[in-house]
Structures are given as C-alpha cells and as structure tokens.
Amino acid sequence: MGERIYGCVEAGGTKFVCSLGNDWGLISERARIPTTTPEATLAAVRAFFAAASAAHGPIAAYGIGSFGPIDRDRGSPGWGKILQTPKPGWSGTPLVPGIVGEARVPIGFDTDVAAAAMAEAAIGGIGGVVVYVTVGTGIGGGVVVDGVPLDGERHAEMGHFRVPRHAADLGFAGRCPYHGDCLEGIASGPAIIDRWGRSLSELPEDHVGHDIIAQALAHLSVTLIATLSPRRIALGGGVLHTPGLIDRIRREARAIDNGYLLPGEAIDAVIAPSALDGDAGLLGALMLARRAAEMA
Structure with missing residues (x-):
C-alpha cells in the first residue's frame, strides 16, 4: 500500500x-x-x-x-x-x-481543543488525563485520557461556566451572549479589549487586568485539578502569549488551592504552556x- x-x-x-x-x-x-x-x-x-x-x-x-x-x-x-x-x-x-x-x-x-489535547499528550509522551485550554477569541478546553478524547453526552465547554469575580472587576457585565460573565465572557481576548481597549500584552505590567485574568484562569485550572486530576493542563492561545501570565496563573492557583490538592511545585508542573501552541x-x-x- x-x-x-x-x-x-x-x-x-x-x-x-x-x-x-x-x-x-x-x-x-x-x-x-x-x-x-x-x-x-x-x-x-x-x-x-x-x-x-x-x-x-x-x-x-x-x-x-x-x-x-x-x-x-x-x-x-x-x-x-x-x-x-x-x-x-x-x-x-x-x-x-x-x-x-x-x-x-x-x-x-x-x-x-480535543484535537490539540491529543497532540499535546502525544508530543509530551503523557499518559492519563491531559487537558488543553486555549484562551483567545473564545475560551475552550479539550480532555484526552491516554490519548483518546473524553467521550460524553457532549463535548466539554470549559469557557462557559462562572468563576469567582475579582474584586476590581465586579462592574463588568461580561460579553458572552448566552451567559454574560462566564469565563469566556470575562477572560477572552475580546472581553479584555472591551474593558481596557487593548490586548492584555499591551497593558502595563502593573495593570490590574493581569491579576483579573490570571485569577479567572487560575480558578479554571484548580477546578480541573479538583475534578479531573490531570497530569498536564497545557495553556495556549493568543492571550497566553502575554509575558508572565502563566506564572501569575500558577501563583494564583497555589493561593486558591492553599496546599490541599497538590503541593505548590506540583501545581507549577501541571499548569504549563502548550508545547506546540x-x-x-x-x-x-x-x-x-x-x-x-x-x-x-
């Protein structure tokens, strides 16, 4: 053949x-x-x-x-x-x-995102549960188990649940046409521009927007660790290209978890930039x- x-x-x-x-x-x-x-x-x-x-x-x-x-x-x-x-x-x-x-x-x-999770698991030689999350025009996440996409009633829609809001961001209603201030409604690229008129990477390093987005994505990460116990959460997409954002997400995730699910160094290993992006x-x-x- x-x-x-x-x-x-x-x-x-x-x-x-x-x-x-x-x-x-x-x-x-x-x-x-x-x-x-x-x-x-x-x-x-x-x-x-x-x-x-x-x-x-x-x-x-x-x-x-x-x-x-x-x-x-x-x-x-x-x-x-x-x-x-x-x-x-x-x-x-x-x-x-x-x-x-x-x-x-x-x-x-x-x-x-399920396809991307397959590739991330394969290139990293990672068995068990691997999650790929993209944060860009929208927010989505895919899950594979031993390289095979998780099969359920429907596929995962990780961008469309609500996370606790940052105290400095309570006035923003969110831009999701279905849920308003779901994760995608507050942390996607367009939601960032709605609030501050620029992409996250264009904001000054000390701008509160970095903390707001990092906290939201850290809540997603800790929720995934608590529910799926993944070996890797690979973060990709345009918003994640912001310098320092993944380190901020790790710090916020450690604070949210407070040492219960995983020790801090293990959380840092699980939450990682996409190997392939x-x-x-x-x-x-x-x-x-x-x-x-x-x-x-």
Whole structure:
C-alpha cells in the first residue's frame, strides 16, 4: 500500500488552517483562510484540498478539529454540524459536508481543543488525563485520557461556566451572549479589549487586568485539578502569549488551592504552556485523520 495522504483542518472562529499530512507529519504548506461566512470559508477550504490533493495524491482520510459547540455523536442525524454558537452566522452549519464535499473517506471529527489535547499528550509522551485550554477569541478546553478524547453526552465547554469575580472587576457585565460573565465572557481576548481597549500584552505590567485574568484562569485550572486530576493542563492561545501570565496563573492557583490538592511545585508542573501552541490544533487534526483511517 502506498503512502496515505490526510486532509487536516483546524477550524477556528477567526481562521481555518488547512494542510495535508501523512503518517510521519504535515507535508504541505498551510492555508490560513479567514472565518467569514460559512459559504465563503468552506468554499475556500474545498478549493485548497482540491489543489493540494492534485499535487500530492488522493486524500485517504480527513481530520477536522473545530470550534464549537459541535455535534460529534456519529449516531446523531446532525453529526458534523456546528450547534448553537456565539459565532454569528455559523449555528447549524453542516461543517463536515462543507469541507469534504462528495468524498467518501474516513473522517475524524472533534473539537479543535480535543484535537490539540491529543497532540499535546502525544508530543509530551503523557499518559492519563491531559487537558488543553486555549484562551483567545473564545475560551475552550479539550480532555484526552491516554490519548483518546473524553467521550460524553457532549463535548466539554470549559469557557462557559462562572468563576469567582475579582474584586476590581465586579462592574463588568461580561460579553458572552448566552451567559454574560462566564469565563469566556470575562477572560477572552475580546472581553479584555472591551474593558481596557487593548490586548492584555499591551497593558502595563502593573495593570490590574493581569491579576483579573490570571485569577479567572487560575480558578479554571484548580477546578480541573479538583475534578479531573490531570497530569498536564497545557495553556495556549493568543492571550497566553502575554509575558508572565502563566506564572501569575500558577501563583494564583497555589493561593486558591492553599496546599490541599497538590503541593505548590506540583501545581507549577501541571499548569504549563502548550508545547506546540500554534501547531497543536493542526497536528491534532492529523491525529484524528490517522485514527479515523485505522478504525475504518
């Protein structure tokens, strides 16, 4: 059997990143397609894969990691769709058919953060529970157990629960259209700009915004440690590029936990920057494609 070629898609709320891969890694240049309307975005994705497969060979399987919420239940008539999402115009979009067209090949489909968690666990050789959290346009988290995405009634939506509010931030109502001041509503990139007119990395080092965002993300981290006991919480996304933010999150997490769940040095080891960050989602999509091909 010849080399298998896989179509890989990281479908994000800001951009879709597409590439081809094989059993050893990514093999073609990436296309970064702005997430505009479903029709325009998905047409550009299909055009990329038509051209890429003409150059590299037929696609044996697709791996798609998508922003959510999504219907990932293969027994559901809505499998492959975007569900009710804060992203304007995308609720109900049949994402998988929109990407693969008429192709009849195996398809691995999950959230972008679950795909990224698969890649983080694999690259780090980490067994057990691994969580990947992204903080950018939105906030999302994916969980894998021994490299396999956690399977439940639906997928995790870690950005949409409420955390205790910082005393200096009680006047901000939050920007989530469904929950107001849920975690995503107060700590995502757009929520930061709503309050202070700049990204977190552009604020002065002594600005209270750093403490507000670090505290919110520390509460998420401690909640994950208390409920899932992960070996790693890999933090990625644009907001996490802010210098010093992960160290602030660790300090806040140690204070919140107060030595109960884990000693301080263990919390510091669990809460870590993404080992792959910009590549995690796309490499996770490649892993979804490989897994789908193996299970077919």
